Amino acid sequence: QVQLVESGGGFIQAGESLTLRCVFSGGAFSDYGMGWFRQAPGKKREFVASISRSGAGTLYTDSVKGRFTISRDSAKNIWVLQMNSLKPEDTAVYYCAARDGGGYYWTEMRNYDYWGQGTRVTVSS
Numbered sequence: 002q003v004q005l006v007e008s009g010g011g012f013i014q015a016g017e018s019l020t021l022r023c024v025f026s027g028g029a030f031s032d033y034g035m036g037w038f039r040q041a042p043g044k045k046r047e048f049v050a051s052i053s054r055s056g057a058g059t060l061y062t063d064s065v066k067g068r069f070t071i072s073r074d075s076a077k078n079i080w081v082l083q084m085n086s087l088k089p090e091d092t093a094v095y096y097c098a099a100r101d102g103g104g105y106y107w108t109e110m111r112n113y114d115y116w117g118q119g120t121r122v123t124v125s126s
Contacts, residue, residue, distance in 0.1 A: 003027040003115045005097050010120030015089055017124075021082040023097030023117055030078045034100045036113055037071060037082045039093035039122075046096065048108040050082060058105035064090075087124045094119040 009021040025033065036051040050071040051060045059071050070083040080097060098113035107113065 003033075003099060005099055005115055005117035007095065007097050007117040007120040010095065010122045012123045012125065013087060015087060015124055015126050017087055018083070018085045019087065019122060021084065021095055021097075021120060021122075023080045023082075025078045025080070025099065028101075030075060032101055034102065034105055034107065035071075035073065035080045036098045036100065036107060037080075038096045038098060038110065039091075040096070040119075041090075041093040044093075046110060049095070051105045051107055052080065053105035054103060060105050060108070062108075084122075087122075089124050089126045092122060092124050094121050 004026050006024045031054055034054045037049040038046050039049050040046040048062055049065055050069055052071045052073055056073045068086045072081045096119045097117045099115045100107055100113045
């Protein structure tokens with residue numbers, strides 16, 4: 002059974018950085034692409050970034066381009082979301098999701114097979 006566990010959330014000031022991690026277990030890491038989503042209070046869950054199972058392909062929503070970087074570490078079976086220059090509007094619960102298959106252009110929740118429990122990020126102005 003595939004399981005995803007996020008960590009790294011916290012309370013920080015605008016302009017600072019955070020690194021989110023998603024630990025994968027219960028399957029073959031190399032078979033899965035991955036996405037990060039977030040859900041702000043009172044809003045729908047939205048796509049943030051995705052990465053292909055090879056790591057060669059990445060995709061970002063416009064609001065985080067140039068500030069966030071998604072990556073994968075095959076040796077540790079983790080995916081990482083490096084978030085720099087954080088803004089109050091980045092405040093949300095961040096979720097990682099895994100997709101069994103190729104590609105990285107999957108931006109809809111229904112494209113993903115497994116989800117983590119979420120980690121909260123609060124950015125204060």
